[in-house]
Every structure is written in structure tokens, then in C-alpha cells.
Amino acid sequence: MAKTTIKDVAQLAGVSPSTVSRSLRGIGGLSAGTVSRIKEAAEHLGYSVSPAAYRLATGRTGTIAVVMPYITRWFFAELLGGVEKVVREAGLDLLLYHVGDTEMRQQYFSSGLLRKRVDGVVLVTLALTDPEVAALRSLDVPVYMVGAEVEGFSSVCIDDLDSSRTAVQHLVNLGHSDIALISGDPNEPMHFTVPLHRRRGYREALVSAGLTVRPELEAHGPFTVEGGYSATVKLLSRRSLPTAIFAESDEMAFGALKALDRVGLRVPEDVSVVGFDDHPMASYFELTTVAQDVPGQGRLIAEQLVSSVMGPEGAPAVRLSAQTHLVVRQTTAAPVRRPDKHGTAEGRPAHPSPSTLPPGVGTHSAPRPASGARQRKESRSK
Amino acid sequence: MAKTTIKDVAQLAGVSPSTVSRSLRGIGGLSAGTVSRIKEAAEHLGYSVSPAAYRLATGRTGTIAVVMPYITRWFFAELLGGVEKVVREAGLDLLLYHVGDTEMRQQYFSSGLLRKRVDGVVLVTLALTDPEVAALRSLDVPVYMVGAEVEGFSSVCIDDLDSSRTAVQHLVNLGHSDIALISGDPNEPMHFTVPLHRRRGYREALVSAGLTVRPELEAHGPFTVEGGYSATVKLLSRRSLPTAIFAESDEMAFGALKALDRVGLRVPEDVSVVGFDDHPMASYFELTTVAQDVPGQGRLIAEQLVSSVMGPEGAPAVRLSAQTHLVVRQTTAAPVRRPDKHGTAEGRPAHPSPSTLPPGVGTHSAPRPASGARQRKESRSK
DNA sequence: CTGAAAGCGCTTACAG
């Protein structure tokens, strides 16, 4: 199974390596006979060009890198899927890099890990520091961003600010005035900008509706089910209860639904909930949410990248925006007037139409008093 | 921003390129002074070796490929995360390939896409045909498999057969005899073996409990929430209703829960449900399920790969197995005796008191040793 | 301990 080289092919076809090279890439004038002879020889020998040699000779790697702070979370996995599709169809290789914490991040950007290794890189959701931007520029390859923007780099973003405003405005329009926010941690070390924009959208919507921004209506946690659950528990332990909750991601909204269910609050009768993403499980929960096409964003940015990498000329940086739209399902409704502002679930009047109770909520677990602790009974067999 | 080469470093340090090369990789005897001078020069110039030149000279690519039929599904994303971690820590690059359908698959294996491109490849969940195995062997690099086994390739698998048997035995122990299966499509074109093993485990458990395997108790669909939903709808439209359902994945189980909820069947009072995976949302739904550590499997196989790729000598193929354990939560309970076997949901008597189901406690199955089962108690810290 | 030289397998002006 010795590796067959271009020389072997040349010899078999009775031509020079140069001719084989040109023929295989369809360059220059070639006599039809030679071409087919070469093609045959190459196939017969099972020849494929050595990427290493090709790269060394041409300086092009035929490879792009995708750098992400998470791999398994819904948004990131979907985005990766979209990027992969376009990149593969273009015949490029995709190198995956996970930059999970600030330490990895630092060592990642300081060492020129990508140097001479890729023709382009797409960064997902990473808010770059100035030194990081400088390091990236010194790579001398086009940089593409999703969910973040940097001068001189192409990007595709949704309008987080406006989308969040819309989501909260929906709650305002329904008549809510005690609208809580479940957001990402504003002080997390990776400095993601998405949560910042979504929070700003929330606050702006309140203000423009003549409502006041109240810190006790805001809680935060990681962008996960657990994060949404514990943030909601926090909200529910404060002095005034919200009639609606805007969660910055669907997974957080799922956690909120669970927490509400645990304390016996009904959705949407007692509390309305809006999420963000349109995660596949969102329709399961009948969750009202802001929908975005994540694989589409991946494809979009990858197409930019591909056309610039394959093209003869580096294309100028562009800023693309992806659409979002509010999907109204069954977790939002007009608030029910409550006689007792501090009332517990039991004290509330029954809602006229309980059939709007979202499926899956409230059926599988006995409601218990919320406490910070997770209740989890597990038993293992064997 | 001209690329700095080893010559530049050599010149600056006043030595030959050979010496720089040796010094940078810590080979041969080196005088301390030279080493530090070289190191300084390299840092000053921001030098990093050209991967292409390195690969061409050494024949090693420092790269591994991960080939997966899905990227975004939970199992695959988690596995990828585990592999990535180990691979990155070893300083290797990870090339991601998505082989989504039989067509991609064919063109993928026929063209030597991986040829000369990687030092090793991990295949996830792909049942290979003989020609595919041959193509892989001709790559002349070690091949690693997760969730599948091939003679001569290293692999890590869970025991799908035994795990499924255990899950169904749990239902049998609770007193169920009408146990349905929600499985993957046995005729899907990719020929995944996991669903086959899980189905066999289901059937074997029935048989060994003296129950008969009834086709009308089996339904299939894709390994998704939707798939589980529609498979359950199929089950519910047949002549006899099951009192328990074993779903081959948690996501399918979620779909089952939804379908049951839609028709007013209560879980676990009317129907018990067991899933497979211990997906993060499983605890959300209080789903009884077979837990597996997916990122751990990714790390395990990656460690094998790394040690063989980095090591001087190709290690022999090994077959590793990963543990599973049944996690009993609240979606399984003893069946309630029904007067009317063909009764509809509406026709059923209301369950006397759901509180007769002590949360978690009363639902434990008597752990019964399955044949050939590994005994292992796992406890979760944190 | 260190250099000069060959070689890894391609591509691409440069000639013809």
C-alpha cells in the first residue's frame, strides 16, 4: 500500500509530472487523449494528491477553522451543522476548535495555533478583545463572525436588541406590567455580547412602554435549562411576583416553566413566558418565542467564506443580518387581575380556560415548594 | 507580515536551520546557550512551523478526523465534545466530516477523502459495509469506532443489548406485560446497528419473562422527539393499548410523553415510559432511563487514538466497553389493573390516588442480575 | 554538539 505519487501516474501515462498536475486540475491546453490517459492512470493507481505537498507548493490550505465557545449547546451545534454543509460542498476541510474558557481562549489566541493552517476562520459568538483582534488580523486570512461584529471582519447577526424588544412588547401589548427578565450572567468572564443586547432590548421595551426597570425583576444564570430554573426560583422568592417572564433563550424558558410548575403557578394563566430561539422543544412546550434560523446563519457565513477563499480575490468584509420573528404559542396570555399581589398560587382565582395548559407541563411531577435544591430521586439498578 | 521561516530564525540566532529544527523539537544534544538563543529568536519573530512543510517532511499530519452521521443530535454533539477535548489537549487538529446520507457516504468512502490527510479517524455509530471497511483499511491509519465494532478496529461501545434488556426487565418487574417498543426504523438506509441491538434486548427481555413478542406493540420512527411522538400515536391507534413503553432514546421518549399527554393518558398511572440516554431533559421530565456517559465515551476513544498516533508504535486494536445504568425516576410504576382492556382514555376510571405513588421510592425495581451483566454501582458526585 | 545536503510531493513560471 505504498503511497502513489504524481510520478507514478506520470510514468504510467507516459507523460511528465507537470502534465499530470495540469491535467488533473484542468489547467492549460490539454489534448483530449492525454487527459483521458492520465485520468485512467490516476484512477487505476488510486491516486490522490498529497494535501501537504499541495499546500506547501501553493500556500493554500483548503481548510477553514470554526472556533466556538460551546460545541454541544443547541445554537452552536446547529450553527456548526450549517457551516459544515457549505464547507464540505465546496470541498474544503473543516477544523473544529473549542475555546471553552478564558484560559483556553488566551492560549489559543496568543499562540498562533491557526497560523499557516487555514484559509479562513469563523468565530462564533465570541466578543473579541483588542489583542485578540490583532492576533486574528496577523493571521492574514479572512475572519468571519456569527453573533458578534468587529471592524473589518465579515459577520452575520440577528438583531438581538430589536428582537428582544419585540418579545417584551408582545407582553406589554397583552397588558403585562410586571415583566421579569431571565438573562445570561452579565459578569461572566467570556463577555458574550448577546445577553447584553437582549437585556437592553428588554429594558428599552419597558421604558418605551412607560414602565420602570426594576432590578428585582431581573435574574440571571447560564443559558441552560438549569440556569433558567434557578433564575426563576430566585425571581419567585422575591417580594413581588412577575406576571410574565422573558427568557433570553428557550432552554432557560424551559427551566422557567419547570420552576413555575413546581410551585403550582400555571402558564399562561398565572405567568406568561416568552423564550428566544425556537428550539425544537419549544413547540413541544407550546412556548411563545423569538424564532431564528440558526443553520441558515451558519450557511450564510460559510458561503461568504467559501466565495472569498475559493475566489481569486479577497472579498471586502460585509455585515449580513438574519431575520427573526415572534412565534406566538400558548405560553403567553393577558394577565389575570389578582386581588392579592403577594398571593400564592392557591389564593388565585381559577382561570376560565384551563385547557390551554401546555402539554407536558404539570403532568409528570407532583408540585412541590420551590427551594434552591434540585429534587431528584434516583435509584440505580445493578 | 511576511511568513517567517525557519531560515529567518536560524539567521537571527546565528545557527543552521537544522539546529533550529532540532532545538525547537527538543531533539539531540543541544548546548543550553544555543537553545535559549534560538527560542528567543523564534519568539521575537513570532515563528511557528509550517504544518504543510512539516507534514511533507515527516509524513505525519498531526490531524485526526471525526466522521459522524449527525452533528446536531444530542448523542453526536456530546460525543464530539468529548473527543475534541482530548484531541486538543494532545495538540492535534480535529477535522470534522458529516456523512449524512448514503449518497454522501458513498462518495465519501469511495474517493479517498481522508487519504494522506489524517493520522487516525474515528467513526461514530456507522455500520460499515465490506467495501467501506476495505477503503478504510487502505488508508493505512488506525480507525476507531464508537457504537459499532469492526474486526481490527478499536472501538468503544455500551452494551446496548443488555442495557435494553435491563430497561424492559424493570418494566416486567413492576408487573407490566403489555410493553411496547418505540424503535428506530429497522429499514433505514444507513443501517445503524444500535436500534437493532436495542430491539433485540427488548424482545429477549420479553421472551425470558415468558411474554410473547407482539408486532402490534412495536412502532418505529427517527430518533427524535417527533419520531417518538408519531410512533406513539401509531401505538395508540391499534387494538390493544400498552401499559408501558420502552423508547430507544430519550428524545423519542419525550415525544411519547407528549403523545400520551395529548390523548389524556397519565404517566405513570396509565402508561409507564422508559427512555435511553439520560439526556439533560430526562431529569426535567422525571424520565426513567438508561444512563450513559457520552462525552466519556468520546474521551475514551480519543485517548486510544492519541496514544496510538503520538506513540512510536501503532497500538493493537482494543475493544472497550462503557457502562450504563438504569436511572429510575417517576415515569415508571406498577400498572393499574384495568377492567376494560380496550377502553379509551375517557372510558378509564380515574386513578384513585396518585399519592399512592411515593415519589421515586415505591417504584424501585428489585435489581435483578441480568445475564452477563457487569455489576457496578455508580454514584454521582456533585 | 552542529552543518550541508537530500528529500518529502507537489505547482508553476519558463522554455520550447
Added chain:
DNA sequence: CTGAAAGCGCTTACAG
């Protein structure tokens, strides 16, 4: 339309 030759940037026996 096709070849010979140089060069891409490394590594590694081979000498010294």
C-alpha cells in the same frame, strides 16, 4: 500542447 527545473519550508540521516 508539454518538459525540465526551481522552489515551497521543513526534517533527518550523514558527516564532521
